[in-house]
Amino acid sequence: MQTRILRLDPQNPDPVAMDEAVRLLRSGQLVAFPTETVYGLGANALDATAVAAIYTAKGRPSHNPLIVHVADISQARELVTHWSSQADMLARHFWPGPLTIVLVRAPGKLPDIVTAGSPTVALRVPDSPIALALIQAADIPVAAPSANTSNLTSPTRAEHVMKHLQGRIPLILDGGPAKGGIESTVLDLSGIQPAILRPGLISREEIEAVIGPVSMPSHIAHVENDVTPAPLPSPGLMRRHYAPHAPLTMLPSDQTLDTILSLADKNPTQRIGWLRIQTNDRPPPPLSTDQLIIVEMPTTPRAYAAKIYDILHELDQANLDQIFVDAPPSDDPAWHAVRDRLLRAAQ
Ligand code: AMP
Ligand code: MG
DSSP states (O other), X not given: OOOEEEEOOSSSOOHHHHHHHHHHHHTTOOEEEEOXXXXXXXXXXXXXXXXXXXXXXXXXXXXXXXXXXXXSHHHHHTTBSOOXXXXXXXXXXXXXXXXXXXXXXXXXXXXXXXGTTOSEEEEEOOSOHHHHHHHHXXXXXXXXXXXXXXXXXXXXXXXXXXXXXXXXXXXXXXXXXXXXXXXXXXXXXXXXXXXXXXXXXXXXXXXXXXXXXXXXXXXXXXXXXXXXXXXXXXXXXXXXXXXXSSOEEEEOHHHHHXXXXXXXXXOTTOOEEEEEEOOSSOOOOSOOTTTEEEEEEOSSHHHHHHHHHHHHHHHHHTTXXXXXXXXXXXXXXXXXXXXXXXXXXXX
């Protein structure tokens, strides 16, 4: 199968150019498209065969459920048994946007494969004119995980999707770089207490400002403290995820340089990458650019999130043997989602 890339204006996509994408989706085929988090791989969520093709194209384990993307609150309501007042407040506050809400699914609407057999469904309205225009014109809910091979780094550009899925899907809509850079926050509202299942671009504090206390399961809280997470209760929250090809190690920033120097000393032919958090007080290490590639990382969590996958894709091209990362601050909840992704990339 040949994979075409169709370039669109991300703010104002030409509806005629989108016709082909709509036709493909409606006929059960896969289309990759940009969202404000990362690029998604979409299929008609009402069509079990189309959704099965997502799992095949990504090599995704069938127990990992998909997020269903909808155009608005009314489309979301149709897919659940009870649209709660908390769901409504959060949706009105954060949608379109990077908050995924998990609720009990309505019987008989979605095929089991979308939710991996779970009685709940994950829903989100993406904040991307291309994604919204596509969902609206196709007039169907669109199941879409990130458009990459399972467990590898999520795509933030059409070229990353091409690298992973060339020949496996017919069309990629190219809307330029995804600005959020990491995935949505997944919030479970199907139980007694709202619970974050996956930290993401919207923080726990932002959610709590709208609906009050939200729990963070202990395996995610542990991530903050660099303790190896216990086995995860939710099937989709794999420990090794988002990983580049070269092994990645996160270290306290005052240990990274010494570790790199001792490794380079033992094995001078190793090619090392260093994602350094900018500080002014460090001298340049005495290594050649063949031995060490230094990437200066942003010092704010939003800017860091927007760049991290992009940089990991770039470093993949550089064929490194090892990547070291300065750990972002562990005591600041604003860094929570970035630290979560780095720890999962490291496992
Ligand atoms: P991705 O599609 O790669 O962004 O991953 C989707 C995330 O949402 C995974 O972590 C899934 O486990 C999670 N997810 C999707 N549907 C559900 C659900 N029904 N219940 C719990 N988690 C879900
Ligand atoms: Mg993914």
